[in-house]
Amino acid sequence: AADEALFLLLHNEMVAGLYRAAEQGEGENGRCTTKLESMGFRVGQGLIERFTKDTARFKDELDIMKFICKDFWTTVFKKQIDNLRTNHQGIYVLQDNKFRLLTQMSVGKQYLEHAPKYLAFTCGLIRGGLSNLGIKSIVTAEVSSMPACK
């Protein structure tokens, strides 16, 4: 759909643009991921405010994580998280088998080394959303085979 494509294209340009600017000496390569993550963070804060405006109050942390996996993910990526696992001690693994921002890239191992750049923004998005819901977190992502990621 056109509106999905809009976010996808904008996101990819953002990543590419940041790295291009870095190569031209406006910043080191390593900081690009940080910049992307911070962008995601601020966007996540605003988004979560809007999304939770009309929802009922969350019961607990698990309730919040379920919200992220279902409503939040669906609104942003038009699908739900495929699998949520937790050790009930504060660690959650969200698995998306067809992550929207990676599906156009490859299936399998091609371009695998570039995947982290395209996950940074989304990590920030989650961290920002959780932060405004009162949860301090560290969000990381890993990709072993495109377009699935955890």
Added chain:
Amino acid sequence: ALVGVISFPPQNYPLYIRSIPTENELKFHYTVHTSLDVVDEKISAMGKALVDQRELYLGLLYPTEDYKVYGYVTNSKVKFVMVVDSSNTALRDNEIRSMFRKLHNSYTDIMCNPFYNPGDRIHSRAFDTMVNSMMMQVC
């Protein structure tokens, strides 16, 4: 009548305070700060299923001789507190609820404003206008 609007992020400092008339401001600030404790009490009571957990609106927090204080907490832990003159008996519960909804909506808009840094004091003219018109309605 005295109406005030404050919002407190998790760290419990005010993002926005407005009151009319402005004479009793100190007493008004004090009332608001003490009402925060009541808000926190109500929220922790929810954990023990003493209060309807799902609603964002907290209702009348507590009445003093001069004021009635109402509370509302968003999912993002921002607290809105409204202080109304006790003599104002015409104000109904659903009117208060809709005022809190307006506040919540305006706050959400502010969060999406790229020039607003979450945690800063609110300096938005749109927010001021909304609050002013709300307070005009009440007084």
